[in-house]
Amino acid sequence: MKATTKIRVRYNECDPMGVAHHTAYPVWFEMGRTEVLRQSASKVTYRDLEAQGVMLAVVSLEVKYKLPARYDDLLELRTTVTNVGHVKIEHEYQLLREGVLLATGRTTLACLDRNGRPQPVPEILRECQ
Amino acid sequence: MKATTKIRVRYNECDPMGVAHHTAYPVWFEMGRTEVLRQSASKVTYRDLEAQGVMLAVVSLEVKYKLPARYDDLLELRTTVTNVGHVKIEHEYQLLREGVLLATGRTTLACLDRNGRPQPVPEILRECQ
Amino acid sequence: MKATTKIRVRYNECDPMGVAHHTAYPVWFEMGRTEVLRQSASKVTYRDLEAQGVMLAVVSLEVKYKLPARYDDLLELRTTVTNVGHVKIEHEYQLLREGVLLATGRTTLACLDRNGRPQPVPEILRECQ
Amino acid sequence: MKATTKIRVRYNECDPMGVAHHTAYPVWFEMGRTEVLRQSASKVTYRDLEAQGVMLAVVSLEVKYKLPARYDDLLELRTTVTNVGHVKIEHEYQLLREGVLLATGRTTLACLDRNGRPQPVPEILRECQ
Numbered sequence: 001m002k003a004t005t006k007i008r009v010r011y012n013e014c015d016p017m018g019v020a021h022h023t024a025y026p027v028w029f030e031m032g033r034t035e036v037l038r039q040s041a042s043k044v045t046y047r048d049l050e051a052q053g054v055m056l057a058v059v060s061l062e063v064k065y066k067l068p069a070r071y072d073d074l075l076e077l078r079t080t081v082t083n084v085g086h087v088k089i090e091h092e093y094q095l096l097r098e099g100v101l102l103a104t105g106r107t108t109l110a111c112l113d114r115n116g117r118p119q120p121v122p123e124i125l126r127e128c129q
Numbered sequence: 130m131k132a133t134t135k136i137r138v139r140y141n142e143c144d145p146m147g148v149a150h151h152t153a154y155p156v157w158f159e160m161g162r163t164e165v166l167r168q169s170a171s172k173v174t175y176r177d178l179e180a181q182g183v184m185l186a187v188v189s190l191e192v193k194y195k196l197p198a199r200y201d202d203l204l205e206l207r208t209t210v211t212n213v214g215h216v217k218i219e220h221e222y223q224l225l226r227e228g229v230l231l232a233t234g235r236t237t238l239a240c241l242d243r244n245g246r247p248q249p250v251p252e253i254l255r256e257c258q
Numbered sequence: 259m260k261a262t263t264k265i266r267v268r269y270n271e272c273d274p275m276g277v278a279h280h281t282a283y284p285v286w287f288e289m290g291r292t293e294v295l296r297q298s299a300s301k302v303t304y305r306d307l308e309a310q311g312v313m314l315a316v317v318s319l320e321v322k323y324k325l326p327a328r329y330d331d332l333l334e335l336r337t338t339v340t341n342v343g344h345v346k347i348e349h350e351y352q353l354l355r356e357g358v359l360l361a362t363g364r365t366t367l368a369c370l371d372r373n374g375r376p377q378p379v380p381e382i383l384r385e386c387q
Numbered sequence: 388m389k390a391t392t393k394i395r396v397r398y399n400e401c402d403p404m405g406v407a408h409h410t411a412y413p414v415w416f417e418m419g420r421t422e423v424l425r426q427s428a429s430k431v432t433y434r435d436l437e438a439q440g441v442m443l444a445v446v447s448l449e450v451k452y453k454l455p456a457r458y459d460d461l462l463e464l465r466t467t468v469t470n471v472g473h474v475k476i477e478h479e480y481q482l483l484r485e486g487v488l489l490a491t492g493r494t495t496l497a498c499l500d501r502n503g504r505p506q507p508v509p510e511i512l513r514e515c516q
Contacts, residue, residue, distance in 0.1 A: 145308065146308075146313055146315065148315075151284065151315075151316040151319060152281050152284045152285050152288075155280065155281045155284070156281050159281075179274065179275075184275055186275065186277075186280075186326070187280040188322070188323050188324075189320075189321070189322055189323070190280060190319070190320070190321045190323075191318075191319070191320050192318070192319045193318055194315070194316055194317050194318070194319075195317075197315070197374065245326065
């Protein structure tokens with residue numbers, strides 16, 4: 001399962017070097033994950049899942065920064081579900097500007113209940129793979 | 130009731146103009162409110178209040194920006210509780226760097242229950258006045 | 259001059275009360291200002307202006323919060339240029355969800371040069387009024 | 388070279404799950420890097436370096452999240468310079484609460500000039516190793 005998200009770089013996301021701060025990228029990745037689920041056949045959203053007691057917590061994050069993004073750039077984020085395990089989900093990310101790769105990333109999410117205990121990934125997310 | 134909070138300006142709080150972004154200031158004001166309560170005689174924290182079902186939602190915010198703050202500046206935030214009404218609390222803020230006033234602010238918070246309905250301000254907060 | 263901007267509430271913009279944190283709103287207002295200029299007849303962007311040495315610094319911010327916004331809400335921000343003076347520009351904001359008003363705001367920006375000294379508002383911005 | 392930084396978790400850093408959002412951690416790591424340099428024998432700060440045209444851009448970020456941090460927690464961040472190469476610097480991070488490890492991280496920074504081109508790491512940073 002894949003999704004493409006358009007991201008306009010906000011002024012407050014940029015730092016005194018004039019480029020998007022490196023902590024903006026994992027925020028964008030999270031937007032990508034939201035869109036993967038919305039664009040899936042399931043018609044379920046993360047908001048729905050959370051209302052049902054399914055929490056997805058980031059347990060691992062990796063980002064490689066290749067070229068800077070700047071204020072007002074219109075970026076394209078490609079998000080792919082790469083693995084769905086028993087209690088974990090992995091995503092990979094490619095961030096581009098006009099076809100040029102700016103950054104890549106990878107996250108692992110753990111599926112938790114309201115008390116923070118691991119629970120099996122719901123079937124609906126398994127279908128996103 | 131008053132409190133003084135030291136704030137070191139973070140790199141990611143600064144924008145391409147090289148100064149702290151204007152949206153960092155209300156974040157700092159919230160830190161000031163946390164410290165007012167912590168430094169009060171009550172020994173209660175906002176975290177305790179929230180655990181007891183007392184939510185404090187900002188319903189009004191005003192900031193006047195006079196001089197810029199920069200990365201790594203060590204600022205002093207003076208937070209004052211100026212009024213405690215039946216369901217609302219007002220604070221005022223002065224932000225300084227080495228005695229020079231950089232900005233002032235004012236907020237009104239409404240006291241809500243877990244369902245977002247107004248509830249009387251707890252007695253413990255009334256004593257902060 | 260007016261512009262309408264669609265805003266999808268991000269997960270990281272929401273707080274433990276489950277609603278958009280009050281400091282997300284002035285970030286959205288800044289997005290609205292960027293879009294007013296982009297949608298104007300001038301074909302100039304804030305990014306262009308900044309490259310030309312025209313800095314627009316927020317000197318006053320006011321927000322009234324009426325109803326909460328939640329994660330994944332699709333909001334509509336209406337931004338209006340209400341006054342363009344010699345060195346200052348005023349905007350007003352209305353934030354809505356499905357036609358219901360959630361918040362209003364107002365900002366004053368000062369036009370500065372690269373050294374932080376006031377300079378006249380460029381003619382191009384005057385036409386946005 | 389090592390530094391320890393105390394971090395009080397801010398309300399706006401926490402999300403609807405009631406825990407610090409995963410994107411707050413790399414912000415804290417950046418604070419740790421600022422403090423490593425400040426606490427070094429060099430008496431130089433990142434702010435000084437940047438004024439001299441030495442930019443340090445994050446090119447790689449890794450975070451492992453083990454246990455959640457919560458609003459108002461007082462955390463301890465241990466930052467270590469693990470390698471200083473010709474144009475790159477590596478740091479490792481340990482985030483603890485009352486002696487319990489919450490997260491670990493690792494970053495690689497590239498030393499750039501004002502035009503974004505690699506330049507040798509200044510001698511002063513080499514001494515931080």
